[in-house]
Amino acid sequence: EIVLTQSPGTLSLSPGERATLSCRATQSVGSNYLAWYQQKPGQAPRLLIYDASSRATGIPDRFSGSGSGTDFTLTISRLELEDLAVYYCQQYGTSPFRFGQGTKLEIK
Amino acid sequence: EVQLLESGGGLVQPGGSLRLSCAASGFIFSNYGMSWVRQAPGTGLGWVSAISATGGTTFYADSVKGRFTISRDNSKNTLSLQMNSLRAEDTALYYCAKYFSITSPRPFFDYWGQGILVTVSS
Numbered sequence: 412e413i414v415l416t417q418s419p420g421t422l423s424l425s426p427g428e429r430a431t432l433s434c435r436a437t438q439s440v441g442s443n444y445l446a447w448y449q450q451k452p453g454q455a456p457r458l459l460i461y462d463a464s465s466r467a468t469g470i471p472d473r474f475s476g477s478g479s480g481t482d483f484t485l486t487i488s489r490l491e492l493e494d495l496a497v498y499y500c501q502q503y504g505t506s507p508f509r510f511g512q513g514t515k516l517e518i519k
Numbered sequence: 520e521v522q523l524l525e526s527g528g529g530l531v532q533p534g535g536s537l538r539l540s541c542a543a544s545g546f547i548f549s550n551y552g553m554s555w556v557r558q559a560p561g562t563g564l565g566w567v568s569a570i571s572a573t574g575g576t577t578f579y580a581d582s583v584k585g586r587f588t589i590s591r592d593n594s595k596n597t598l599s600l601q602m603n604s605l606r607a608e609d610t611a612l613y614y615c616a617k618y619f620s621i622t623s624p625r626p627f628f629d630y631w632g633q634g635i636l637v638t639v640s641s
Contacts, residue, residue: 448564455634501564503627509580
């Protein structure tokens with residue numbers, strides 16, 4: 412089973428800064444089948460990135476995904492106040508299709 | 520517009536059963552795999568179960584295997600989750616979620632319902 416560990420647990424940054432969120436897998440994620448989701452308070456999750464680096468429809472190009480194998484990164488350039496949320500990675504290459512524990516992004 | 524509407528949640532005693540349903544609209548339901556994802560209060564997302572577009576293939580998290588059963592009725596555009604032998608740790612908001620793609624049917628999700636609360640307590 413693949414376990415995903417996200418870091419840091421909490422990230423506090425100012426508007427306009429760059430956020431770098433990490434997701435590390437205990438074994439290689441096949442075909443880079445890794446997604447990133449954003450969950451704002453009181454809302455359902457929203458798909459941001461799939462296949463490690465493809466942006467979902469309607470997602471601003473401030474959001475980008477990279478990585479392969481066991482190490483993946485979500486980068487948010489030029490943070491905005493609306494980016495306040497918890498961000499989760501998920502692998503969908505091998506069952507169980509687990510999520511990471513999340514990174515909480517705080518905007519100063 | 521894609522809509523996913525969960526129902527069937529509520530309060531149940533430990534060891535009891537509950538059946539969740541998800542009514543889908545706005546897309547060709549029979550073309551897409553579907554899944555259940557849960558979120559315990561104040562915690563992160565937990566994948567529960569998934570089912571292929573035809574219903575012929577199912578997947579389960581180890582924590583629910585043997586207790587939960589996922590199913591679908593493509594004639595009624597409905598996804599279900601039968602939950603038996605419920606435990607306190609099953610208490611969560613349960614989301615119904617739609618697979619992103621027909622052509623590459625992998626369980627990641629572009630549409631989610633608003634969730635239905637299941638509380639397991641005596």
